[in-house]
Amino acid sequence: MIRVGIVGATGYAGAELVRILSGHSQVELTILTSRQFAGVKFDDIYPAMAGCVNLVCQELAVEKVCDSADVVFTALPHQLPMTLVPEFVKRKVRVVDLSADFRFNDAAVYESAYQPHTAKDLLDKAVYGLSEIYFEDIRSANLIGNPGCYPTSVLLPLIPLVKEGLLDLNTLIVDSKSGVSGAGRSVSLTSHFCEANESLKAYKVAVHRHNPEMEAILSREANQPVKLTFVPHLVPMSRGMLTTVYATPVAALKPEDIIHCYTSAYAKHPFIRLCAKERVPDTLHVKGTNFCDIGFKLDERTNRLILISAIDNLVKGAAGQAVQNMNIMLGLDEAAGLSHIPYPL
Amino acid sequence: MIRVGIVGATGYAGAELVRILSGHSQVELTILTSRQFAGVKFDDIYPAMAGCVNLVCQELAVEKVCDSADVVFTALPHQLPMTLVPEFVKRKVRVVDLSADFRFNDAAVYESAYQPHTAKDLLDKAVYGLSEIYFEDIRSANLIGNPGCYPTSVLLPLIPLVKEGLLDLNTLIVDSKSGVSGAGRSVSLTSHFCEANESLKAYKVAVHRHNPEMEAILSREANQPVKLTFVPHLVPMSRGMLTTVYATPVAALKPEDIIHCYTSAYAKHPFIRLCAKERVPDTLHVKGTNFCDIGFKLDERTNRLILISAIDNLVKGAAGQAVQNMNIMLGLDEAAGLSHIPYPL
Amino acid sequence: MIRVGIVGATGYAGAELVRILSGHSQVELTILTSRQFAGVKFDDIYPAMAGCVNLVCQELAVEKVCDSADVVFTALPHQLPMTLVPEFVKRKVRVVDLSADFRFNDAAVYESAYQPHTAKDLLDKAVYGLSEIYFEDIRSANLIGNPGCYPTSVLLPLIPLVKEGLLDLNTLIVDSKSGVSGAGRSVSLTSHFCEANESLKAYKVAVHRHNPEMEAILSREANQPVKLTFVPHLVPMSRGMLTTVYATPVAALKPEDIIHCYTSAYAKHPFIRLCAKERVPDTLHVKGTNFCDIGFKLDERTNRLILISAIDNLVKGAAGQAVQNMNIMLGLDEAAGLSHIPYPL
């Protein structure tokens, strides 16, 4: 059994990690840490799991975590992991970090969006954990920078087409919509039921921190600088993220070209589902799952390609992909612990 | 592998059966029938399951079902199963019927609430599938009348206390609240998003068909006729049922008495969770699970006992309990296929 | 024009007061106070009202409020109004207090549920503002203790029957369900979208502070001590409160008796709507209005009467009734400012 610890287990991403890893047959969950809830039984914080998870949250002590775990997931706000992860790495503990701290190869880009980076030497050792795209790199990684939810929903539909050179890279526009859990479990007016219910709005218009993350990865895959316009929106539902991408093809495309491109990229990966003509991606269809459903439409009148993806922001957009990355890193089946049958509603 | 068929697979309860049974390691799902969707791939109807369930819905043909399945679940509107189940029984196929048709021992009671019964001879062979209460009977059953969602939520908290003679049986009042999926997948103004959203209302006040079902079972357990006042309400959420029961104890009770009574009844059954003092049953905590969470409060000022239960109406209230009953009937672990870790939200 | 001030204008009840009073043709809203938002334009806090309300929130200064207003609404947490209201009363400013501080004639009852009362001498001058019931007292009042939302929804259906002596007062059970706005605008995990959505639960079971308030008023109307069992529940919707009351009649009742009783009590009051046989009270039907819809059902099988009421907790349950009380107190039409046509959804 692989011994696994979660640092920051009581936020929504952390709790999803607890859920998934508790049901993972090759894993033993050995330690959960929480600053806010140290000493509290995990299932007192999340009573849904009463009787299913029997661990008490602990104060974070690096030594103890390293003694208890072969793999550590860090589910903390950015800026904290960069102080901890070097300790874990030094002690040969593998790490999947769910924050932004290890998603960037270029510290300057990170620092332009966040704050000074204090563990820069690890940046070129960290692998960006977009599972299907960087599968091979992840297999030999010891430190994963797990992607943001928005970048996951944007990059999975875009990268295969960008790598094939099918899109005019100056035309990329991304309109994303997220459920409220994306804002985390911390209380705020934005997440107040009465303020979020019946409310639909854009936020951080063209200045969201996931924008540079997407651009950095797209630029790498395109071998040239790529910029995109990115507008996230908040939608009155708990889970789910829908992304609509607009792009102009460089040459005439047929639907078969797109299908072929996706099939080549994703046929062997179980969590990418290409939506056939009738079906459109719908957050309800991926709720609670690690799937990324991808659909598309060629608007010949305006010569634009419209890509649509749906994920569960807490699963494929966070904890699920993190476990998928652990699986790949450890040589397990990438779907281990992640392949339960989806709910019909 | 046990071969299982579902007759009426495309309603919400049927689809939950498909979900659960597809993930049940000792079961092979061999046949799905649907009048409305014969010839359609199941995952075209429920795209959430795309790639996870590879069956095409068929027209119902009794012979074929019997050839394909050792156990059949009938998830049809009442009145239909009574025409089919005798055929299955004759052919030695075990049946779990999710309708009301085989829940009553006394045809007259059934007929007072529904319509004439055409398979009365099977009524005394059918076992009422309230899993934890009729566990022993279910073990030797061939035909299960699976309980209604409201009765499940009402009887599980009430029966242990009633059997111990703790309650004044003339004082039972039941106030239940259900999510919209309880009304099924058929379209109706009641289930229209804009009519259900921000709407809270009672319906079928004191005349709901589940009322005689509850009374029949309670009367059996109490060895005397029991009546109760029952008011169901509709709540703007997809899944979940909360029931609040009011009763007067026959003598002074202490919390420990209640706890002891529940512990005696349910300690060995994994899906009943007794909520300790701080915690109250909450539909969010049982969503997607087969749990029934039970809490209580003694209101000493008015000498009343308040019982509260929470279930997922589609799981413990329908498909989950049906599979639990199949497990018990076949000598499997009662939790087989039903024990995934609950979602934190 | 009557000059009106609101002390505590930025909570949900305060904001509803701003909405209603801004549209009240006989009123001029002259001053809004807010501790948290002093110096901020009101419509920056509630952008829905951008361009419609042109007032800046101020620090509370009693003198200034008294100079600016003929009537003051205090929409503050209990314990604060008792320190302010004596000042307003001394200066001959009429007051409608939305907290619990002036709802009780008997300080001891208040103190058993809240904390020591420091303005006891005002308690017998304050009138309980259940508009339809205490209409005459309100007409000559200078200080109104505006009822709680739960008591409003419980007392309006109960009092006419209790006054007629139709009910066995030892049998009263109240099951209430409230939308999330009842918990106010302050952020909390309870009001977090992801915790409230798809969640249905009881809270403060049999120990809610509105319980003694209801009992005090019912006891007054019944001329004898009345106790009731009260269980509030939280429902995933923004606004609305549904109350289901269970009671045993002292003698055989016919529907006409109930209808006659309500008609006698409420025929001349525009905000009580009696639901005819087909229709049941539904929070959607009273959303945003000052209506209290009342329905009932005699369950002859169990000899119980079931009463159901629906209100908007922020309107008839708070700000709307407060304005209705002001209207009555000032000799205006009781519906002034409150009679817009309801939304169909």
Next chain:
Amino acid sequence: MIRVGIVGATGYAGAELVRILSGHSQVELTILTSRQFAGVKFDDIYPAMAGCVNLVCQELAVEKVCDSADVVFTALPHQLPMTLVPEFVKRKVRVVDLSADFRFNDAAVYESAYQPHTAKDLLDKAVYGLSEIYFEDIRSANLIGNPGCYPTSVLLPLIPLVKEGLLDLNTLIVDSKSGVSGAGRSVSLTSHFCEANESLKAYKVAVHRHNPEMEAILSREANQPVKLTFVPHLVPMSRGMLTTVYATPVAALKPEDIIHCYTSAYAKHPFIRLCAKERVPDTLHVKGTNFCDIGFKLDERTNRLILISAIDNLVKGAAGQAVQNMNIMLGLDEAAGLSHIPYPL
């Protein structure tokens, strides 16, 4: 008093017309027709309005409508109004038609999106009722083609900039999001609570019928053919529409330029609210109102302008704008009957 009739009063747009017109002080609502509910009291269909609207729905009889009304609103599915409106026009009754039938000057465009037009001669007499833009034309109109909800939300932010020539018309991309009431009151799986709740999806991607409507109007205002890419999405809320438009400016723009352009166009129109820097349009802020809130952001990195608008799809997107158009047509204050204070939530 202006006598007003509504043909097709029981759909959501019709019911909103009933609500608004019942509260309009210069209007008397004289006749409501409904095929489905002829003979039924309107407030039996919409019990929210019980006691507030005292009209019985009638079968449609053109003569009778013309005798009863000076102005008729037709709120019917397209293709029906074109058979009725000529009759009304012939009898000198003014008409506001909420369908698509009289929105197009060019019958060929209409016919490409809908079906053959049988009242083509009226098309050049009909005025497109985008109130703020065609204010002068509406003043002298007898027949109004009331805009679709999506076109309203798209054209109001776009037209002032397009008329000024600020945008590259080859770059227009529109991503719109609508609440479920946009799909009407007819029952369907799409509008089923359990299918819409927690569901977010695109539909009719790049083929929605409102696309040609927008393009026709934009082309007129730009004096050249304009095409745009349009993707509507369905969001789990009852009311509200948010539109995000992406466009490339033809030359460098500063925020002041945009503000100036909007101020010039809309300063004297009360229902357009320009969102200052901090505030973003939010459907919650316009719920139940006739406002269109407009915000924008210049993304200098990618040289794109992002426009955002929020409306209530049933008010400014349908019934509210229809009444606004009637007001303008009749020389009343354009806000008459439409200027109640918005709800804080």
